[in-house]
Amino acid sequence: MTGASLIGVLALQGGFRDHLDRLDAIGARTRPVRSPADLADLDGIVIPGGESTTICRLLDAFELREPLTAALATGLPAFGSCAGMIVLADRVLDGRADQRPLAAIPLSVRRNAFGRQSDSFECELEVQGLGGGPFPAAFIRAPAIESIGHGVQVVAQVDGRPVAARTEHVLVTAFHPELTPDDRIHRLFLEMVAEHDRP
Template structure:
């Protein structure tokens, strides 16, 4: 791999363009991924925010589930934001019975947790391993993490408001997930963190 990693954004539904722009600004060769050959060409993958049940269905329709499962098992770095966090979780509460993710991170997430509790909102979140001031995090009908396994590192929690203390950023090996949408702000630090993770892998 060159010093410019090729990072795909799963381009089935959700805020794909915003992630592509953020990854490019963070130093990656960013490409949309809809087909198996496009997945085969990337060093890492972003699963964007959107609607997790829709993404789950489209992954099957586009015959990407098994290829993504295999790449995750082989160590490909993946970052999931919002719906992407749900897709990476081992267990989803309040999801649909037919909803299937990639079972990558040993965590339990509650779907639309912030949506029912406090609606869409913005809050400051400090992320372990990312220098500088806290993130201005945007939450849109977001999940939160209720439980994590022993191999999961908690990277960030909400520090203020009704949801204070809730886990909203995690990492397990080469897999990273956040409840919030860093691609919707001008702050590219989290995308640079992921680009560096892909480069190191």
């Protein structure tokens, strides 16, 4: 890979600006993704937090579902936070009947697993493979992972409930690393992107 990675951030709804700002700050090149043309030449993509059913509907409205699904199926690295984790999962246990996730990582998720907005919380979270001590994780109407498929590694838990997982190409968190001053999760994703691009 020559130069900084080009990371797209799905910019249809939710907290995409915080991800763009964080990635810019740590040296990545970034691009908001709003159309199929925006997927060209990306080294990785971020699916932000927001409202997962709305994001799924907008993927269809903006004709992004098919090209994004194809890119993910051929190994485009992806990172999803909160709603982004739901969108990247292959099964949503309590989603709407018409909610179709992208099935980029074989796991089942439950929306709002930790309660409503008023039940939001922060905690110091041990994340496997992340050096530097616990990560300050912000949970806002957070989902949780209910089951995982082949090749998925759970890397963080809260009270025994999985809240972060990864495969070789996909990283998902139930929390919002973009809302804290700690940039290690985003740096981990850039490392995954670099590993994918390395011959």
